[in-house]
Amino acid sequence: METTKTKLVEAILKSLKSSKLVFKGDLQVSYPNIDSHGDYTTNVAMQIANLEANNPLETAEKLKASLLGNKFINKTFSKIEVAKPGFINFFFSPEFLSNKANKLLKSRKEYGLTKLGKGKSVQVEFISANPTGPLTLGNGRGGFYGDVLGNVLKRVGYDVQKEYLVNDAGNQIKILGHSVLKDQEAQYKGQYIDDLNKELGSEKDVKLVGKKAAEIILNDLIKKTVKEKMQITFDDWFHEEKELKASGKIDKIIKKVKEGNHTYEKDKALWFKSEELGDTRDRVLIKSNGDTTYLAQDFAYAESKFGERRFDKGIYVWGADHHGDVSGLLNAVKVLGYEGRAEVILTQFVKLIKDGKEVRMSKRSGDYVTMSELIDLVGHDVVRFIFLMYSNSTHMEFDLSIAEEKSEKNPVYNVQYVSARMNSILNQIEISESRIGNSKINLDEECEINLVRALLKWPEILEEISTSFMVQLLPKYAIEIANNFHRFYDKCRVISNGKIDPSRVKLLQLTQRIYKEILTTIGISIPDKM
């Protein structure tokens, strides 16, 4: 399915050509921020005027004249308007809106499914926290982000795999062992370390203790939190030790990189020539003691993603504290011949405020609130929705006191209240009534029209997120629908003095169907009543 927006873009491109207007670059079609500017707007006339130093209004008029000859345009819009500096605004025709609504009503398919990514595979790798402690709020942020990004990509047609990389082979496992044994080299602290100490404290072999502890942490803390608390299902848990180290893939890839003349030895260590590829410095692959580094693992992991498993694209969702490693990774990907396939997204930190003070979060000090605890405190839907509202590049502040005390006033309740209200109305109606069964949606009132206008954006929002990775647009969109629905609820009664409006029942059913898709994509529950 092609979205209306895509068709409009195509129509404009066609008209530009036939009007002999030259435009290079990305054609921008967007939603105006006020209703009086229509349903879509484009600034292309002003951009052309910019290049050619002519009058944008004239260009806009010329383009408009050509667009009026387009069949799709005439079918879809009842008004095209050239506005002030040079915008061209498009207004949906009432017939288009009601035809579209009725067509959707009949269709069995989910509305928010498109073919943008058809035939392409993408892997989203996220959280990937070391198995050395419980998941933090920072891990949680990347978790919800990656989960929903994966959902969105799936909807626009990509073959998506969600993966968690388990770092169970590095030096941190040894440190975990020391920590559990509480010896001189201990670093991690916290209740879970004390518990592990009781269980494994009598062992002698540090490495073995670390390995066992990591397994327990992975199963009892991480996997449980991910599945039961965060409600995320990974397609794959990729174990570094088993998949990369033990199978010799790290050694193999290093050999290949060596042969490609991308390395040198210095101070008994093996270095990757990253600086000549634009990095700030060269990076160690094999330490002088013979251990491989994180970067060496990244080489092997990238080879696994792009070489062996052949993902067209790999999205790495990392915490911002890893930003220094990004160019190392991207250069590794480049050297392996997969340039352009890896995309790194950094999520900034979560600052937790409690009683007006910042709670410092650190695994090494043991002083933190875990993701699991936070969800227990305020509920999964609330945490997920609020976390998702933030752009990944924003430093977010989560006030625990407010979340606890005012969780009822969170936007997620407003959003979920919609489904409770819809359900409540529909429960009171005999759907089997033949009169309703054959009814069509008529859009007469503003509250009905605006609801449909908002609903029609759904596939377009998904496509936009799939290319911009701006996951925060999704909860924002849910709020937009919610606001439109609540207005509809207030002004356009479905049942009035015992009389049922069949058209509105149909509109309600359509809204309910699409709304379920939206909340499912976000990953929050759809309550029948509240």
Place this chain on the structure above:
RNA sequence: GCCCCGGUAGUUCAACGGAUAGAACAACGGCCUUCUAAGCCGUGGAUCUAGGUUCGAUUCCUAGCCGGGGUACCA
């Protein structure tokens, strides 16, 4: 020092170089004898500073100021 991110309403956040900078919460004033008032209607309220580029800058550039993170043969 260098690198990354941020500085927008009382608060937490949005905003592909575009039109009158949006929401949510908070504040204030209305609305429950008809589908759930966790709602609706209305009011007030914001782009860190100084330059620059542009027809147009919250957005891009330069220089500051403030906050967070990174800067390892740790992961």
